[in-house]
Amino acid sequence: MITVRELCVFAMLGALMFASKLIMEVLPNIHILGLLIMAYTIAFRAKALIPMYLWIFLNGLFAGFATWWVPYLYVWAVLWGITMLCPKKMPKKVAVVVYPLICCLHGLFFGVLYAPGEALLTGLDFNGMLAWIASGLVFDITHAIGNFAAGLLVVPLSELLLRLKRIYLS
Numbered sequence: 001m002i003t004v005r006e007l008c009v010f011a012m013l014g015a016l017m018f019a020s021k022l023i024m025e026v027l028p029n030i031h032i033l034g035l036l037i038m039a040y041t042i043a044f045r046a047k048a049l050i051p052m053y054l055w056i057f058l059n060g061l062f063a064g065f066a067t068w069w070v071p072y073l074y075v076w077a078v079l080w081g082i083t084m085l086c087p088k089k090m091p092k093k094v095a096v097v098v099y100p101l102i103c104c105l106h107g108l109f110f111g112v113l114y115a116p117g118e119a120l121l122t123g124l125d126f127n128g129m130l131a132w133i134a135s136g137l138v139f140d141i142t143h144a145i146g147n148f149a150a151g152l153l154v155v156p157l158s159e160l161l162l163r164l165k166r167i168y169l170s
Contacts, residue, residue, distance in 0.1 A: 002047065006169055010047065013040060014054030021059070029110075029139045030146035034079055034103040038154045041083040043161035052076055071117030078113055079106045095155050103151030107143035111136040 002010075017036050024031045033055075040048035056076065060069040082102055090098065106113075111133050119129040 010050040013051035017055035018058040029143035034147045035150040039157040042158035067121040071114045099154035100151030104148035107147030111140045
């Protein structure tokens with residue numbers, strides 16, 4: 001069950017994701033979306049899907065629901081799912097290493113995750129899909145570096161969200 005207060009908070013968190021992506025679009029494949037998805041997932045668990053999919057919807061609404069948008073429906077859910085599989089009570093010394101690495105790897109493999117959807121929607125064969133992945137590798141490396149840097153903030157942001165959740169959403 002979701003409360004009205006939670007719904008309002010999740011709407012603001014989804015809007016924050018959308019605004020952060022717009023602000024950072026001047027940098028190719030550098031953003032804080034991985035950080036936000038991971039922190040939201042640690043704090044809100046399954047309910048983190050609400051702001052995540054709200055952001056995906058807003059992204060499509062403002063940039064156009066085209067073929068590029070469809071893989072977003074599953075690519076970001078992979079990061080959410082991996083974060084959900086992490087232990088809830090991971091020791092902080094471990095978490096400060098694991099979370100940035102997960103965020104980094106998601107950025108590095110973004111093109112690989114995105115490619116099957118792209119291939120299906122645009123008619124690429126397997127070789128075309130591999131060529132598409134190879135052509136985007138430089139951007140995936142940039143994405144990974146940016147995600148690693150942003151991932152360093154997953155633990156402090158999730159701790160803050162958990163404290164705010166206890167105060168305002170309990």
